[in-house]
Amino acid sequence: MTMSLTQLAKKMEQVESKFLISAEGKVQSVQHALKREGALRVAIQSLSTWIAQVKKNSGSEHELYMQGQSLRERLKLKLKESSAVILESVNQQYQTNLTVEQVIENNDWYYYHYGIMKTLQQSGILNDLFQELLTDIIPPHPKDEYPLTRAHRRSFIIHAGSTNSGKTHQSLEELKKSPKGIYLSPLRLLALEVYERLNEEGVPCDLLTGEEMIHAAGAKHTSCTIEKASYDEVYDVAVIDEGQMIGDSQRGYAWTRALLGLRAREIHVCCAREAVPLIKQLLADCKDHVEVVQHERQTPLLFQDHPFRFPQDVMKGDAFIVFSRKQALQVASQLTQAQWSSSIIYGNLPPETRRKQVGLFLEGETQVIVSTDAIGMGMNLPIRRIVFLETEKFDGTQVRELLPQEIKQISGRAGRKGIYERGYVNSIRDKAKIKQKLEMQDQPLQAAFIAPHDTTILSLPFGSLSERLKAWTNYEIQVPYFQKADITETLELLDLASMYEQVLPLDVLYNAVTIPFNYQDKELLSQWFIYLDCLKINRINLPKPKKRGNHLSALETYYRAIGLYYSFSSNFGLPYDWRWIKKERRYTSEQIHELLKQQLQPAYV
Structure with missing residues (x-):
């Protein structure tokens, strides 16, 4: 106006x-x-x-x-x-x-x-200031963040090959012979299997994961998830499994840390062939001795060109691959209707339930398997044929086609030596594309991922925790084959907890936001906030989670809530009820297993 x-x-x-x-x-x-x-x-x-x-x-x-x-x-x-x-x-x-x-x-x-x-x-004035400080704090090469390790003469044996080629078996044999050793696993389930195997074979071994810590009498060996690796201990022999994970933007930093920082005389790295050049470059910079052992697949893997119809063409020993829990349950239900008994494997299943589902298949109580890509790591199962029912997956950001290495990793589970003379692969759609990627020559990994050290972030003289981490994401790494890990989830969680920056010390909050859990699950996020409030008022006994129902989703969430109770307590040195944890985990995993077993068996079984 x-x-x-x-x-x-x-x-x-x-x-x-x-x-x-x-x-x-x-x-x-x-x-x-x-x-x-x-x-x-x-x-x-x-x-x-x-x-x-x-x-x-x-x-x-x-x-x-x-x-x-x-x-x-x-x-x-x-x-x-x-x-x-x-x-x-x-x-x-x-x-x-x-x-x-x-x-x-x-x-x-x-x-x-x-x-x-x-x-x-x-x-950008503050960012420039942060960058100057980070340049002073962070060594030009990430290897120099481990000065004690650089003083050691290390010898690496890289076991390169596809799945079902015996890489891990040979490495574990060397681990068993050593006076003191450590096995680093990508999954709790694999760490548990190695822990049990070594103890059964007369080698006392401890278990250390984000969900438990079990000591064996007289143990000099440890089987742990890779994020729990100790860089203070000195070992005779170490085994790093699934070394190609170094190229994963979310978790790859843990493999980079292990390769750069592990203090062991002899280190065995089991990996896919595409990871070898990158790992060799990294170890050359560390001036470590490197030997590469090539492992060939022990049974041929063949792609079937003929069409696959579901469920008409189902055969005993098949494993059907989908990429969501919902789809896995739906496919398993369709198989039940077609009178096929199935075991089911997906990421949210408790490891104990997953083992029981696998046990049903191993013992012949189920005829086929329905799985997400959780089957791709470390599971040696009597699978005759892998059938891709889906050829795209949601990777956390977008729905995309499967990568060649993902197809090879999953397909490699078919044709276990000693059970089948060969393994087969088929697909319900995109057959030409799946076959091409399966037979494609491996492309070398281009980058190893690194994450910020807590000492680096906490030693900055100013700034909120969020500001410090964001400054690290802008830091320019001087070695071209390193990339910064994706810490988006940590920053998002920190943003949700911004009110605690004023009431909790930075090291306490940083410890809390780096505890792994699915913060997109509202129940788990609410539980995490309750635990932050306990820290705020110095309450040392954290409240135990409560079960919200007996349906599948509620039981899975409850199992993860038990894990959050344990990991939060142990991370902060707080007391926890280990007997209750063991009892509730066992009972909940049994409930989930029985629920799946009842839902997925045909009427005649």
Whole structure:
């Protein structure tokens, strides 16, 4: 709405009276300064609109135009006074000597619209400061973050080959002979299998995963998930399984750390062939001795060109591959209707339930398997044929086609030596594409992933935890074959817990946000927040989770909630009820197994 000159003059008088004549004394607190800065910015923006209107109606020589210009400049000075108070608190926090003029240089418009704090972020000044500090703290090469390891002479044997080629078996034989050793697994289930195998074969072995810690009498060996590896202990022999995981953007950092930091005289790395050049490059930089042993598949793997009809062409010993729990249950149900008994495997199943489902198949109580890509790692099963019922998967970001290595990893489970003379692969769709990828030459991995060390992040002299981690994501790694891990989930969880930055020490909060759990599950997230509140009030006994029902989803969530109770307690050195954990895990996994068993068996069984 256009105003007359009289109205405009009245408006300007009101602004002058409010901010210059009747204004309070010097701004004292940051909160007051932020509030006043916001009000002044609104006033300056309104005044700019009025000045433009005067100029349009009466020209730039008009007295009111001159008065408006003068008033705006005085308001800008007041605005900078408030901004200076805010900036002083920033200088104290970040140990800097920034001035308002430095921050708003070349950012005038942005400053008058959004204020000093947003302009500071926009300017990149703080990020530059973080980068300087990170450059001082982080060595040029990640290998030098492990000075004690660099003092050791290590010998690596890389076992390269496809699945079912005997890589892990040979490595474990060497581990068993050693006085002291460690096995690093990608999965709790595999760590558990190796723990049991070594103890059964007369080699006392401890088990250490995110969900339990079990000591065996006289043990000098440890079987653990790779994230639980110790870099303080010195071993005679170590085995790192599934070494190609070094190229995984989410978890690859754990394999990089193991290769760079593990202190062992002899280290066996079991991996797919495409990982060999990258691992050799990394170990060459470490000046370690490297030997590569090629392992060939022990039974031929053949692709079937003829069409596959489901469920008409189902045969005993088949494994059907889908990529979601929902689809796995649906396929298993269709098999039941067609009078085929099936075992089912997917990521959310408790390891104990997964083993029981596998046990049914091993003992011949079920005829076929339905699985997600969880079958791809470490499961040696009597599978005759792999059949892809789906050829695309959701990778957490998008639905995409299967990668050649994913197809090979899963397909390799067919044709176990000693049971079948050959293995087969088929697909219900995209047969030509699946066959091409299965037979495609492996493309070497291009990057090893690294994650921020907690000591690096916590040693920065200022900044919130979120600011420090975001600064690390902008840090430029100097070695070209390293890439930064995707820490999006950590940052998202930290954003949800932002209110705790003010009440918990940074090291405590960092420990909490790096505990692995599915924060997209509302029940688990609520439980995690309850545990943060316990830390806040120094409560040492965390409340145990409660079961919300006896249907499949509720039981799976309850099992994971038990795991969160254990991992949160153990991470912070808090007491926990181990007997209750064991009892509830065992009972819940049995419930899930029986539920699946009842649902998935044909009527005649």
